[in-house]
Amino acid sequence: xxxxxxxxxxxxxxxxxxxxxxxxxxxxxxxxxxxxxxxxxxxxxxxxxxxxxxxxxxxxxxxxxxxxxxxxxxxxxxxxxxxxxxxxxxxxxxxxxxxxxxxxxxxxxxxxxxxxxxxxxxxxxxxxxxxxxxxxxxxxxx
Numbered sequence: 001x002x003x004x005x006x007x008x009x010x011x012x013x014x015x016x017x018x019x020x021x022x023x024x025x026x027x028x029x030x031x032x033x034x035x036x037x038x039x040x041x042x043x044x045x046x047x048x049x050x051x052x053x054x055x056x057x058x059x060x061x062x063x064x065x066x067x068x069x070x071x072x073x074x075x076x077x078x079x080x081x082x083x084x085x086x087x088x089x090x091x092x093x094x095x096x097x098x099x100x101x102x103x104x105x106x107x108x109x110x111x112x113x114x115x116x117x118x119x120x121x122x123x124x125x126x127x128x129x130x131x132x133x134x135x136x137x138x139x140x141x142x
Contacts, residue, residue: 003037003074005030010134014081025061026081033076038121041068043111046102053101054124055079056114065090070121071128079131097134100127
């Protein structure tokens, strides 16, 4: 089975800004998602109520992460790309504008797999539509 992976409009500038090994590993991860779907993603993210969100995370290089949403017809959307670093928190920044995602993640040991027990993705077409409708953030001015 082949999966169609696209990058959400809000995330496209961040993907274009990737350089070097992070860029290479991002596209390697996309190719793996195209072939394996949710099995290539690493973990299910946390919902605001503490349960499992319909969003998965994938660690693709060092402290770089991508957030993934799954839609109908084997579509996967990269909803966010960011780093866990002193300057950025990929989880909090990625959760902005997505009410289904908690701003606080889980410890790595407590992260459930992305796919459910039947190897199915946490598909949510409404969430895909929301993510695809979001525009890139404008530069903040102080």
